[in-house]
Amino acid sequence: MEISKIVITGGPCAGKTTAMSWIQNAFTQKGYTVLFIGETATEFIRGGVAPWTCGSNTEYQKCQMKLQIEKERLFEQAAKGMKAEKVLLVCDRGALDNRAYMTDEEFKEVLDYVGSNEVELRDSYDAVFHLVSAAKGAEQFYTTANNVARTETIEQARELDDKLIAAWTGHPHFRIINNETDFGEKMRRLLVEISLILGEPAPYRTKRKFLIEYPDVEKLRATPNCERIDIIQTYLKSASGKEIRIRQRGKDGHYIYFQKMEKDPTGKEKIEIERRLDKDEYLKMLMDADTSMKQIRKTRYCLAYGIQYAEVDIFPFWKDQAVLLIAVRDENEPLVIPSDFKVIKEITGDPDYRNIAMAARI
Numbered sequence: 001m002e003i004s005k006i007v008i009t010g011g012p013c014a015g016k017t018t019a020m021s022w023i024q025n026a027f028t029q030k031g032y033t034v035l036f037i038g039e040t041a042t043e044f045i046r047g048g049v050a051p052w053t054c055g056s057n058t059e060y061q062k063c064q065m066k067l068q069i070e071k072e073r074l075f076e077q078a079a080k081g082m083k084a085e086k087v088l089l090v091c092d093r094g095a096l097d098n099r100a101y102m103t104d105e106e107f108k109e110v111l112d113y114v115g116s117n118e119v120e121l122r123d124s125y126d127a128v129f130h131l132v133s134a135a136k137g138a139e140q141f142y143t144t145a146n147n148v149a150r151t152e153t154i155e156q157a158r159e160l161d162d163k164l165i166a167a168w169t170g171h172p173h174f175r176i177i178n179n180e181t182d183f184g185e186k187m188r189r190l191l192v193e194i195s196l197i198l199g200e201p202a203p204y205r206t207k208r209k210f211l212i213e214y215p216d217v218e219k220l221r222a223t224p225n226c227e228r229i230d231i232i233q234t235y236l237k238s239a240s241g242k243e244i245r246i247r248q249r250g251k252d253g254h255y256i257y258f259q260k261m262e263k264d265p266t267g268k269e270k271i272e273i274e275r276r277l278d279k280d281e282y283l284k285m286l287m288d289a290d291t292s293m294k295q296i297r298k299t300r301y302c303l304a305y306g307i308q309y310a311e312v313d314i315f316p317f318w319k320d321q322a323v324l325l326i327a328v329r330d331e332n333e334p335l336v337i338p339s340d341f342k343v344i345k346e347i348t349g350d351p352d353y354r355n356i357a358m359a360a361r362i
Contacts, residue, residue, distance in 0.1 A: 007094035011133025011161025033084040039092040100163035119254035127173035127197040133161040137179035170227030213342040226303040233296040257282035293359040
């Protein structure tokens with residue numbers, strides 16, 4: 001059985017409700033049992049539980065976070081008992097959505113209350129898909145009439161949309177679906193992105209890669225919607241034609257672990273298989289490391305700007321350059337590179353700048 005858990009999030013009036021129907025239809029046809037975890041905030045507010053009815057916003061957020069985590073746990077438990085080969089758990093908003101409604105102090109108190117941390121909560125999902133609010137680019141369709149829990153003006157909706165993007169920035173598979181097309185095409189783009197994460201047939205999505213001058217790290221850290229991630233990547237012994245690597249990812253002592261295998265990693269039609277590991281599995285796999293290669297350690301800064309999502313990788317063995325990665329649907333998609341980054345050259349597809357090549361020569 002394969003169980004995948006994704007989040008559909010977004011600003012007010014972004015199309016989440018319609019998206020659930022599209023997901024149900026598309027992935028049931030692909031052989032998935034699709035389970036939906038309803039939006040906790042809407043359930044609470046419709047039942048009379050809200051920040052303005054509880055003793056304080058913090059007390060409300062504690063209740064919502066606790067219920068969100070418990071709902072997901074029970075859905076996962078139920079999924080494991082089903083007679084299905086593939087289960088897709090779809091969360092209508094996830095544990096970090098309400099980060100946008102809290103101060104840093106409130107958020108810390110809520111994390112302490114549920115006994116968790118930001119990395120663990122954020123990266124417990126296989127992917128996060130943010131649908132941009134109609135208030136940003138499709139204002140004529142913005143309405144509050146179809147959701148009793150929605151009260152924001154267009155200006156407030158735009159601000160909240162930005163805060164939600166900031167809350168999820170740093171997730172390894174975070175995708176922003178904007179309003180550059182009509183609504184039907186927006187939904188189709190969402191289905192393509194989900195298909196790619198699940199390993200289902202869909203138009204290929206890639207990353208364009210640039211060698212840039214060493215950035216101003218302090219300025220980068222102060223950039224809105226920017227999240228630091230520390231990564232250690234280790235290559236394992238493998239048969240010819242396969243590339244297997246394991247990765248520790250997180251910050252400040254809180255980490256998650258992955259294994260990724262690529263077949264024909266130098267070909268254009270590469271196949272990637274990724275799965276989450278627990279800490280014991282990760283430590284055991286480290287014993288099978290390919291000792292002819294060094295571990296790759298890097299600090300990654302994930303940032304969302306405009307409609308794009310980018311990553312800046314800073315390596316300890318480079319003092320004058322770094323790598324910028326920007327996710328695109330195809331090589332012809334228009335790019336906007338922030339002026340703070342000085343591009344030396346594009347290195348998309350250049351084997352010399354693949355992590356495995358660096359691991360072999362550093």
